Amino acid sequence: MPARFKSVTLDALDHQALADWWCRALGYLRRESPAGRESRPDEWPVPLYDPTGHGPVLWINPVPEPKTVKNRMHLDVYGNTDEMVTLGAKLLRRRGGGREWDVLTDPEGNEFCVFPPKRRPTG
Incomplete structure (x- = not known):
């Protein structure tokens, strides 16, 4: 039987702050325990979810070391690059030259790519 996709996990030195950033960037929410946030120790990983039910669960995992090399995997999202930069992302490469995404x-320091929002057919 083939494996099934479960979730995406990002490592972070300040996992609480990065969880808040990704919530703002993606419109996600923290998945709190039934007893509320105060029952989840701050040092535990933070699960985020898409309230529309369309996106994958995203875990922000605490690690003791900073990121040192390029990611071997990354997120691809639809969105507005300028809005991501306003939220605190850093633009590495602008789309162009046959590339449809910004990096x-x-x-x-976790790399991700932003694609223009999908256009819905009219008519």
């Missing part, structure tokens, strides 16, 4: 990093 950015989140506040902890």
